[in-house]
Amino acid sequence: MGKRALVVIDVQKDFVPGGALAVPEGDEVVGVINELMDDYDTIVLTQDWHPADDPSFVEQGGPWPPHCIQGTEGAELHPDLAADKADHIVKAAVNDKTSGTDLVEFLKNSNVEEVTMTGLALDYCVRETALSLADAGFKVKVHLPATRAVSEDTARKAIADFQESGIEPTGALEEAIPKPSQS
Numbered sequence: 001m002g003k004r005a006l007v008v009i010d011v012q013k014d015f016v017p018g019g020a021l022a023v024p025e026g027d028e029v030v031g032v033i034n035e036l037m038d039d040y041d042t043i044v045l046t047q048d049w050h051p052a053d054d055p056s057f058v059e060q061g062g063p064w065p066p067h068c069i070q071g072t073e074g075a076e077l078h079p080d081l082a083a084d085k086a087d088h089i090v091k092a093a094v095n096d097k098t099s100g101t102d103l104v105e106f107l108k109n110s111n112v113e114e115v116t117m118t119g120l121a122l123d124y125c126v127r128e129t130a131l132s133l134a135d136a137g138f139k140v141k142v143h144l145p146a147t148r149a150v151s152e153d154t155a156r157k158a159i160a161d162f163q164e165s166g167i168e169p170t171g172a173l174e175e176a177i178p179k180p181s182q183s
C-alpha cells in the first residue's frame, strides 16, 4: 500500500504576523497542522531559505522584500510547530519546493503515493509545490483550513489550477482567505 505524507510548506517566523513577509492569519495554521501530523505516515517540512543577496529581493530588482534569509530568526520555523515530528526538512529558496531539492525523491523512496499539502502561502508556495507534485505522479490534496492565502483573488485562481490538475482541495476555502479587517 502506498503511504500518505503530510507536506508542511514554509511555516516560518517571517510568514506569520510580525514577520517580514507576513501572510494574514498565518500563525493560525500551526495548531491545525500539529493535529494533522498524527494521521500521516510521513511528515515533510519545508523552509524558505534565501541568501541575503537573493535576486528575488527588491534590492536586486526582484518582487519580494527580503525574507527568510538563511540563518536569521525570520527563517526559523514557527516555535509552536511540532517540528520534532518531521521525517525530513527541505530548505529551498524557490516557490516550487521540488525545484532543485530532493523532495520528490524523498517521497518516492518513502513509498508515498498521496500527499496532503498544508502551510503558507496557499496562493504561492503551496500552489506551486502542489502542482509539481501532481506532475510528478502523486495524488495530491490541499487541506485548505491548514493553509492561508495572501489574497482572495489569487487563492481562487489557485483552486482553479488545482481542479485542472486533478488536485483535490479539502475543507472550506473561506478558512484560507483573509477576512475583512474588523477595525
Ligand code: ZN
Residues within 6 Å of the ligand: 048, 049, 050, 067, 068, 093, 094
Ligand atoms: Zn521566499
